[in-house]
Structures are given as C-alpha cells and as structure tokens.
Amino acid sequence: MSNIPADLRYTKSHEWVRTLADGTLEVGITDHAQHALGDLVFVEVPEAGRSVKANEPCAVVESVKAASDVYAPFAGQVVAGNSRLTAEPETVNTEPYAGGWLMRLKAAPGSLEAAQLLSPADYQKLLDAEGG
Amino acid sequence: MAFIPHTAADVAAMLATIGVRRIEDLFDEIPAELRVKSLAGVPAALNEMEIGRLMSERARRDGLQLSFLGAGAYEHHIPAAVWAITTRGEFYSAYTPYQAEASQGTLQTIYEFQTMIARLTAMQVANASMYEGASATAEAALMAVRANRKSQSARILLPRSLHPHYRSVAHATAANQGLRFEELPFAADGTLDRSALARYESEDITALVIAQPNFFGRLEEVDALTDWAHARQALVIAVVNPTALALLKPPGEWGARGADIAVGEGQPLGVPLSSGGPYFGFMTTRLEHVRQMPGRIVGRTLDVAGHEGFTLTLQAREQHIRRARATSNICTNQGLLVTAATIYLSLMGAQGLARTAAACHARSRELVAALTRVAGVRQAFAGAHFHETVLQLDRPVAPVLKALMSRGILGGLDLSAYYPELGHALLVCATETKTSADIERYRNALGEVLQAARAA
Numbered sequence: 001m002s003n004i005p006a007d008l009r010y011t012k013s014h015e016w017v018r019t020l021a022d023g024t025l026e027v028g029i030t031d032h033a034q035h036a037l038g039d040l041v042f043v044e045v046p047e048a049g050r051s052v053k054a055n056e057p058c059a060v061v062e063s064v065k066a067a068s069d070v071y072a073p074f075a076g077q078v079v080a081g082n083s084r085l086t087a088e089p090e091t092v093n094t095e096p097y098a099g100g101w102l103m104r105l106k107a108a109p110g111s112l113e114a115a116q117l118l119s120p121a122d123y124q125k126l127l128d129a130e131g132g
Numbered sequence: 133m134a135f136i137p138h139t140a141a142d143v144a145a146m147l148a149t150i151g152v153r154r155i156e157d158l159f160d161e162i163p164a165e166l167r168v169k170s171l172a173g174v175p176a177a178l179n180e181m182e183i184g185r186l187m188s189e190r191a192r193r194d195g196l197q198l199s200f201l202g203a204g205a206y207e208h209h210i211p212a213a214v215w216a217i218t219t220r221g222e223f224y225s226a227y228t229p230y231q232a233e234a235s236q237g238t239l240q241t242i243y244e245f246q247t248m249i250a251r252l253t254a255m256q257v258a259n260a261s262m263y264e265g266a267s268a269t270a271e272a273a274l275m276a277v278r279a280n281r282k283s284q285s286a287r288i289l290l291p292r293s294l295h296p297h298y299r300s301v302a303h304a305t306a307a308n309q310g311l312r313f314e315e316l317p318f319a320a321d322g323t324l325d326r327s328a329l330a331r332y333e334s335e336d337i338t339a340l341v342i343a344q345p346n347f348f349g350r351l352e353e354v355d356a357l358t359d360w361a362h363a364r365q366a367l368v369i370a371v372v373n374p375t376a377l378a379l380l381k382p383p384g385e386w387g388a389r390g391a392d393i394a395v396g397e398g399q400p401l402g403v404p405l406s407s408g409g410p411y412f413g414f415m416t417t418r419l420e421h422v423r424q425m426p427g428r429i430v431g432r433t434l435d436v437a438g439h440e441g442f443t444l445t446l447q448a449r450e451q452h453i454r455r456a457r458a459t460s461n462i463c464t465n466q467g468l469l470v471t472a473a474t475i476y477l478s479l480m481g482a483q484g485l486a487r488t489a490a491a492c493h494a495r496s497r498e499l500v501a502a503l504t505r506v507a508g509v510r511q512a513f514a515g516a517h518f519h520e521t522v523l524q525l526d527r528p529v530a531p532v533l534k535a536l537m538s539r540g541i542l543g544g545l546d547l548s549a550y551y552p553e554l555g556h557a558l559l560v561c562a563t564e565t566k567t568s569a570d571i572e573r574y575r576n577a578l579g580e581v582l583q584a585a586r587a588a
Contacts, residue, residue, distance in 0.1 A: 042423060047281045057457070062423075067448035069457060 002032040002127060005097055010123035011073045016097065017117055020104070024079050025112070028101040029061060029070060032127055034093050038063040043089040045081030045102050052076060052105070054115060059102045061092060074115035075108040194407060198570055199542040200499065202520040202561025203347070204265065204295050205408065206375065206400045208488065209565055211479050214402045218472040225467060232444045238467070239442035242430040245474040252377050252477075252485075253370075253394045254384030255416035259427040260465035265371070265397025266298045268413030269341070270305035271426045271460055272369045272393045275417070276339035277311060278459065279392070279424040282365045285336040286311050293318040293346035294371060296550040322350040322513030322522065329360060337366040342391070344372050344380065348559065349496070349520035350513055351380070358387030367392040374414070375400045375492060376518045378485040383416075393417045402476025403469050412466035412473065423449055426460030491564035492519055495571070499562040502575040508582045512557055520561035522547065522554065527585055529558045535581040541574055 008016045014033035018026040034040070042062040052058045057069035058078070081103050085091060092100035118126065138146075143155070152158060159167075178186065199207055217223070222237065229235040242260045249258040262268035277286045288306075290299055290313045303313060319325040323346065340361040344352050358368045370383035370391040383391035399411040417425050423446065431445035451458040480488065500521050503509050508526035525532060529546040536543040544560035551557060562571065 044423070062448045065448070065453075067454050067457075 002030065002035070003097070004030070004032075004120045004124055004127075006120050008097070009117035009119065010126075011071070011115075011117060012126060013071050015070060015073050017073050018097075018101075024104045024106055025074075025076075026101045026104050027070075027073060028096055029092065030123070031096050034061075034096045034100070037061060037068060038065060040089040040092050042067075043082075043085040043092060043102070045083070045085060046078045048078050048080050050078045052078060054111060061089075061102075070102055072105065073117060074105070075111040076105040077108070079104040079106050195540070197537065197540055197542040198573065199405075200544050200560050200562060200566070200574060201542045202349075202563075203545040203559055204297065204397060205405055205411070206373075206492075206519065206561070206563055207405055207565050208375070208400055208402075208563055210402050210404060210476065213479060214472050214475045217475050218468060223468065223471045233441070236442055239430050239444070241471055241474055242428075242465070242467070243432055243442050244478075245470045246430060248474065248477045249374075249414045250416055252374060252382065253372065253414075253416045254382035254390070255394050256384070256419040257422050257425070257429070258414060258416040259425055259429050261398065261467075261470045262395070262413030262415050262427060262462060263466065264399075264409065264411040264413045265395065266295070266301035266413075267305065267462075268395040268397075268415050269294075269298045269369070269371055270302040271462065272371075272395045272415065273302055273306050273311055273313075273339065273341070274309060274460065275393060275421070275424050275426060276367045276369055279417075279421040280338050280365070280367045283336050283338040285338055287336065287338050288313050288369075289316050289332065289337060289340045289366075290314065291316045291318065291324045291341060291343060291346065292551075293322065293324060293348055293350070294341060294343045295347045298371065318346075318348075320513075321515050322346070322348045323352050323515070324357065326353075326356075332364070335364075337361070337364055339367040339369050339392075341369045341371060342386075344370060344383075345376060345518040345520075348513055348522045349517040349561075351516040351518060354381065354383075354386045356387070358389070358391060362387065362389055370394040372396045373400065373519065374398060375485065375489050378482065378489040379493070380518070390418070392421060398466075398469065398473055401473040403472055410466065410469060412469040422446065424459060425449075427462050428465050488564050489518075492562070495562040495564060495566050496520060498568065499560060499566070499571050499574070502571050503560065503578060506575060506579045506582060508586070509578065512554060519563065520544075520559055523558045523560055524554070525556040525558055525582070527556060527582070529556050532558075532578070532581055532585065535584070536574075536577055539577045539581075541577050543574070543578070 008018050010016050014030045016028050016030050020026055040061055040063050044060040046058045052072040052075065054075045055071050058072045059070035061068050061070060082101050229238055232239060246258040262271060273288045288311055292315050317325045317328050342352055342354055342357050344354055346352060361368045368391040372383055372394055374396055383394035394416045396414055397411060398414045403411055428444055429446050430442055433441055433443050435441045447453055449459045451461060451463045496519055500511060503523060504511050510524050512522035512524045529548060533543045533546055544558045547554055547557040547559055
C-alpha cells in the first residue's frame with residue numbers, strides 16, 4: 001500500500017506537488033514511483049532560473065535498471081533544484097515526500113489551474129486502476 | 133548462401149503464429165512513398181573469388197608509395213605481435229558482446245583499454261571507444277551541451293585550424309540537433325587567433341574546442357585557452373593526438389582545472405592506415421560528467437562471492453534502456469581495433485610511446501629542414517609543431533604532388549581546397565617510420581620537380 005499524504009496534490013505521471021509558505025511549489029516523485037523504480041543511484045535536478053513548460057522533462061531519476069524523466073507538472077520557473085540528491089540520491093527512496101524533493105518551482109500565471117492536479121483520493125484511484 | 137537459419141517452413145510457422153500473411157506485411161506502417169522500390173544502383177553480388185580479385189587490384193593501385201602524408205592518419209611501426217594476437221579467434225569480433233558479462237575476457241580487455249586511455253589523457257574516465265576521431269568530436273560537442281547546464285546557448289566555438297573533416301562531421305551530426313558552431317580563425321603563426329575570442333568575452337558559450345596539435349601541426353597555448361573558457365563557464369573539449377600525449381601535457385592537466393572532455397583519433401595506436409579505415413575514436417571526461425558520456429563503459433566490480441569481475445555499467449544512459457532520450461545513438465564500440473590498441477600500448481609502454489613520439493618529432497624537424505632548403509619552398513608557420521607542418525610552395529601544389537607520385541612519393545596534402553587563404557600550401561608529415569635516406573629522397577625529388585616546373 002503506497003503512502004499518499006493528504007496535504008499534497010498529484011499528477012498522472014506520479015509526481016507530487018506541495019505549496020510552500022512563500023507560495024513556491026515543491027515537486028517530487030511519489031512513494032509509489034520510487035518503489036517502482038527501485039534503489040536510485042543518480043538524480044539529475046534542474047538548474048535554478050530555468051524556465052519549464054508543462055509536461056517538459058526537467059529531472060532524471062536513475063536506478064540500476066532504468067532512467068526515467070520527471071516532468072514539470074505545470075509551467076513556471078525553477079527556484080531551486082535539490083542539490084543534496086547529487087551526493088545522496090537514495091534520499092528519494094527513503095523520504096520521497098520530505099528530503100527527497102526534486103525541485104521548487106514558481107508557477108507561471110494560470111499554469112497551476114491549467115495543470116488539473118489530482119487530489120489524494122483521485123491519485124489513489126489512479127494507482128488502483130494501474131493495479132498498484 | 134544466406135546466413136539465416138530459418139527454413140521456409142520455420143518462417144511460415146512464425147508468420148502464422150503472429151497472424152501475418154507475408155513478411156512484407158510487417159513493414160506496413162512505413163508509408164509507401166518512403167520505401168525504396170528497387171535496388172537498381174547496387175551491383176550484383178560478387179563471389180569470394182571475384183571480390184578477392186577486385187580488392188587485390190585496388191590494393192595494387194595504391195602502390196607502395198613512400199608516404200609523407202599525415203593530416204589525421206599516421207603511419208607508425210606496428211609490432212608484429214599486435215595483429216598476431218588481435219586476430220586470434222577469441223578476440224575476432226568487432227563489437228562489445230551481447231550477454232556482455234559472459235565474455236569476461238573481452239570486458240577486461242576493454243577495461244584495460246579505458247584505463248590506458250584515461251592515463252594517457254590524465255582524465256578520470258574513458259569509454260569503450262567511438263567510431264573514429266571525427267564522430268568522437270561531434271559526440272563531444274553534443275555531450276558538452278548536455279553537461280554544461282549553466283549554458284543555454286548550445287554554442288560551440290570550433291577553431292578553423294581543427295581538422296576540416298572533423299568540422300564537417302560535427303556540422304553533419306550535431307547541427308540539426310540545435311547546436312550552433314562558430315568558427316574561430318587562426319593567427320599568422322597558425323595557432324588559434326586569441327584576439328578573435330574578445331567578441332565572446334561576455335557571451336554565453338557552451339564549449340570551446342581546442343585541437344592539440346592543430347591540423348597544421350602547430351601547438352596551441354592550451355593552458356591559457358582552457359582557463360579563458362572556464363572563466364566564462366564554458367567547457368573545454370580537447371581534440372588530441374594520442375602519440376603526442378606521450379610528450380605533451382595531457383588534457384587533464386590543461387590550465388587550472390584541466391579539460392572537461394578529451395577525444396581523438398586512435399588509429400596511431402597500432403591500427404594500419406588501410407586506405408582510411410576502419411579506425412577508432414577515444415573519449416574521456418571528468419567523473420562528474422560520466423552520465424552524459426555516450427557509448428559503452430566497462431566497470432570493475434565484485435560478484436556475490438567477492439570475486440573481481442567486469443561489467444557493462446551505466447547502461448541506463450543508453451538506447452536499449454532509455455530509448456529516444458538516450459545520450460547518443462552509439463551503442464557499440466570498435467572492439468577489434470581497441471584490442472589492437474590495448475596490445476600496442478602494452479607492448480610500447482609509457483617509455484616506448486614517448487620514444488616513438490620523440491622520434492616522430494625529430495623526423496618531422498629533419499623533414500622541414502631538408503625541404504625548406506629547396507628553392508621555392510618555405511615554412512608557412514614558424515613555431516612549435518608536432519608530426520607535421522605547412523609548407524608554402526612558389527606554385528600550385530596539385531601538379532607537384534602528381535609529379536612526386538610518379539616518382540613513388542606521396543608528398544603530403546594539398547591544402548588549397550580546405551584553406552584557399554593559404555595559397556599554394558602543402559601539409560607534410562614524417563613519423564618514426566621515415567629514415568634520413570627517405571627524407572633525402574623526398575628533398576631531391578621535390579627539388580627536381582620544382583626545377584622542371586620552373587623550366588617548363
């Protein structure tokens with residue numbers, strides 16, 4: 001059973017989104033996603049200042065078997081990439097919703113609404129439908 | 133005979149199983165207008181006897197000219213053991229093997245090769261090889277764009293004094309992938325024109341390519357150029373000659389931080405000239421960029437019982453796993469040539485390679501000294517050089533080369549098509565394979581040819 005925190009929103013491609021106190025949005029991959037990938041050996045996060053389009057690949061998570069893209073859930077600008085993951089990629093496995101965040105973004109006007117993020121309940125339904 | 137172990141019955145059974153009527157139907161999704169209807173331009177197949185005869189005739193046409201031609205491919209003595217060992221059945225496969233880990237010997241050979249190339253270049257990590265120097269340079273440019281995340285411009289500065297074929301391959305390979313190549317001119321002494329860098333002072337540059345030696349055989353100020361690029365957050369791509377590295381400062385030690393990527397043509401390391409190929413390229417980088425490096429990489433590891441073993445590593449970057457987002461479409465290496473290079477380097481050793489490089493340098497100096505004593509010949513660029521140099525003749529080069537060839541001498545490369553601005557320029561080369569008598573023969577022949585041309 002995957003851990004799906006109630007205070008986050010989700011995407012169909014298994015990212016989570018958290019609104020921070022200052023309005024920036026933190027993005028990571030879900031517990032389900034890290035579990036499916038297996039032990040991560042490398043994480044590439046975007047540089048601060050980069051502009052991203054919705055659904056643009058902007059980070060890479062690599063396990064021994066596969067490398068997967070992580071997509072920007074909405075359009076915006078990168079405020080920070082989690083540099084801790086360069087040296088400790090396994091943090092994404094051990095704490096996907098905390099120290100394992102991938103990037104912080106400032107959403108472009110209207111982009112968050114356009115993104116149609118999933119509620120925890122809807123994300124759970126998605127996992128049920130995928131057999132997870 | 134066709135080396136396909138399926139009988140017509142096998143094929144019919146397979147088609148029936150997947151519910152397809154004819155093999156042709158498997159290609160349905162390729163639009164008709166994209167399909168070649170016939171192979172009219174391809175001649176009929178030759179049998180083994182015919183092809184053998186054709187190839188010997190072509191080889192005979194090459195003749196056994198005394199060669200002073202370099203320009204990216206170099207005639208070196210290859211110890212007999214190199215190809216005697218390389219062509220053993222155990223090694224005689226061109227590729228990294230499928231089920232790679234079942235072939236520990238092959239992987240170990242590649243690992244040794246990577247180690248030797250990394251040491252030669254003083255870089256931290258080498259891959260299992262590329263196709264040749266030109267495509268390795270193009271791949272290095274693509275890699276620099278992936279690795280330099282501080283740069284958004286995908287702009288690569290390419291010296292005009294880089295091998296013209298390398299420049300055209302880089303354009304052909306990478307220009308359609310959004311890279312912008314900008315050409316840096318050379319100065320009056322044949323090295324990169326430093327004043328041309330001024331216009332890039334405050335601009336976003338992804339990488340600077342530095343050839344050492346450059347196409348004219350001139351040595352560049354690699355330390356200053358490397359530091360200049362790094363100060364502007366640009367990566368440095370070194371294009372180097374492996375023989376020269378035995379004497380010159382290796383790219384890993386250029387400037388304060390060293391080059392970021394080093395590539396080159398591996399042919400000088402035990403591969404015969406063979407009318408232009410097959411050759412192999414090498415590629416090295418710093419550990420921080422290893423995940424952006426194309427190609428195969430062999431790593432050393434321990435198995436579950438704690439025994440040392442070798443494995444293909446970092447494969448998640450590659451096509452068979454990462455599909456369209458792979459770092460490159462190269463997913464093999466030049467296995468046989470790498471085997472030869474590994475044996476060559478192990479036979480030569482560091483000292484042997486340094487002696488070869490020193491002999492090349494001595495011979496090319498002797499050649500230049502001899503040829504510039506001929507009336508109508510002068511050296512185009514003064515200053516330090518390795519392997520080869522540009523001569524300026526008092527008349528067009530092509531007829532001179534033709535006359536030399538009729539005397540059994542390949543006199544060098546006519547640069548007029550590549551560098552019209554250099555006038556009647558001839559690139560000449562001498563390696564350790566040339567004797568003083570050979571050089572004397574060239575000098576006499578050139579003197580006679582030029583004198584005859586003047587008299588005519």
